[in-house]
């Protein structure tokens with residue numbers, strides 16, 4: 177447990193959350209303490225993420241005022257690195273509720289992953305010249321179904337419209353930014369879809385963002401604004417069921433997209449999903465192409481701090497690795 181927590185502390189440090197790095201390092205050196213009691217022998221990354229998320233939700237709900245004083249997302253100004261005693265107290269006081277939360281799927285909807293998504297869509301647009309029918313698997317609140325309404329800043333300028341969502345340092349190297357990108361349909365699925373207009377859902381999504389990462393918090397809040405004016409639908413379904421009738425459609429490029437989702441699939445569902453995409457791909461024509469675009473770990477069934485953008489495009493079915501970046505999507509390096 178100690179080694180696992182220390183490894184995750186290093187991961188948080190690398191991904192830019194000194195606060196969570198410090199809390200997990202302190203937890204690692206608290207054997208038999210509050211964290212060990214809550215995790216109950218399950219220190220794998222998903223459980224730790226859920227534990228941190230539930231504590232953050234308690235803070236955002238106003239139920240942990242001493243800890244809130246350290247959490248910038250709740251207006252806290254006290255030193256985040258000094259949060260450990262209050263954090264430990266919350267774990268002890270709310271142990272049962274936090275333990276219960278370990279079974280819930282994490283509900284991050286990371287707006288930074290619009291960076292690999294839009295770059296990949298530009299590649300599809302460049303190759304096909306067609307508008308996109310965007311189908312997202314594991315869409316959560318569907319924030320990235322509106323990714324073409326975000327602005328992407330990069331070394332030589334910016335791409336996209338003026339927007340409340342501005343992704344700084346989105347791209348190193350450029351995707352084909354001159355390709356005409358139009359999204360004709362925005363549809364997603366998730367076993368636990370969230371309504372981006374509902375305050376409870378917004379709090380839940382915010383709870384999975386690391387509290388000292390101001391830029392992520394800001395872009396999430398800005399994406400709620402975009403979602404309020406750009407309609408998109410997320411239906412309640414697992415990925416394989418959602419794609420059961422997948423077929424190409426003339427006049428549009430059908431793009432199946434997912435990010436940080438594959439690790440949550442069982443083997444059976446993953447196999448069915450692959451089968452549905454292959455079958456639709458086999459039926460694709462130049463006027464009705466099908467694409468499978470993903471931003472997942474190098475071994476997709478495992479969560480990884482680095483993820484790769486992979487595009488498979490039919491009718492020819494060729495696969496290209498387009499780029500890679502940190503799991504939160506920024507900055508995305510295009511190959």
Ligand SMILES: C[S@@+](CC[C@H](N)C(=O)[O-])C[C@H]1O[C@@H](n2cnc3c(N)ncnc32)[C@H](O)[C@@H]1O
Nearest residue numbers: 284285286289314316368414415435436437440
């Ligand atoms: C880490 S979140 C990522 C959300 C979003 N794709 C993003 O990149 O911000 C994983 C998402 O996968 C969803 N999920 C879990 N099992 C799934 C399944 N069998 N089919 C589709 N989505 C699933 C979860 O509900 C959750 O919204």
